[in-house]
Amino acid sequence: MWLKSLMRNKYRYISWIIGFILFVGPFAIIMRIYYYLAGILREPDLHMACFRMPIDWIFSGRIYYIFSYPEMFLFIFAVLITSLILGPVFCGWLCPVGAFSEAISRIIPLPNKYRIQIKDPKITRAIRYGFLTGFIMISILILLGFSERFTAICCWYCASSVLQQIINGIINPIELEYWFSGSIIVLIFWLIIGGIFTVGGRGWCLFFCPLGALSGIFHKIGSKLGFYRTIRIEGKCSNCDKCISVCPMQAIDSNFSIERTLCINCKECISRCPNKLYKMIWRNKNASSKIN
DSSP states (O other), X not given: OHHHHHHHTHHHHHHHHHHHHHHSTTTOHHHHXXXXXXXXXXXXXXXXXXXXXXXXXXXXXXXXXXXXXXXXXXXXXXXXXXXXXXXXXXXXXXXXXXXXXXXXXXXSXXXXXXXXXXXXXXXXXXXXXXXXXXXXXXXXXXXXXXXXXXXXXXXXXXXXXXXXXXHHHHHOGGGGGGOOHHHHHHHIXXXXXXXXXXXXXXXXXXXXXXXXXHHHHHHHHHHHTTOSEEEEOSSOOOOOOHHHHHOTTOOBOTTOOBOTTXXXXXXXXXXXXXXXXXXXXXXXXXXXXXOO
């Protein structure tokens, strides 16, 4: 059964592996190519595609860091523009942090009734953007004159950093000495609570990722402009709720309405709906169907 489930959306799971190779050291192919072209003698890893620091620099008035770390700003720009046009495909198809926790959730056969699920996506959205507001407020404190070291708290609790630590530890066990209390806290909330004990396995993505939250806003705007989005068409529904249970972002409510700021166009609902009531559209295609 699990193999049949994987085959339904196999290209997405293949893309997880590709995303890992593209962004996580020792591979980090994207940054390796960039460093080669720029003549930078530095070993690339996931930190070099950091999405936290550029957002912090923008809201703290330190955008001049773009001259020191242009690769980070280029990464943020590419993800957000892609989210506008194609939806948050980086989040759903390439992000190694989200893919890792979702994969752990899928591997461990814990019934959804024992997992955390907020059935109203509007509540999930409110919590998500509440955390984003808090993240931005920390950066604004820097703008108002507080010590720049104050913002380092966001680095102490970073799932991307912990993922890279795990991989580094597998390659070279001495790297495990870098672990500290913040890493353990992140590991618990990212992989255990947010992964194993959250429906969809993306609790960290839902609530703590600033780039994911911003990507959701861009996707909302893009869907209004007619760019790629997932829709539910009119048809016979068997009320199996399969679409709700398989959505990794808990973006579908009990009325089968899709919350755009949460949807990552992952195609799980498309591949798992027995009546084929979900599809992705571009602009006004399929306008004759009832869509939400």
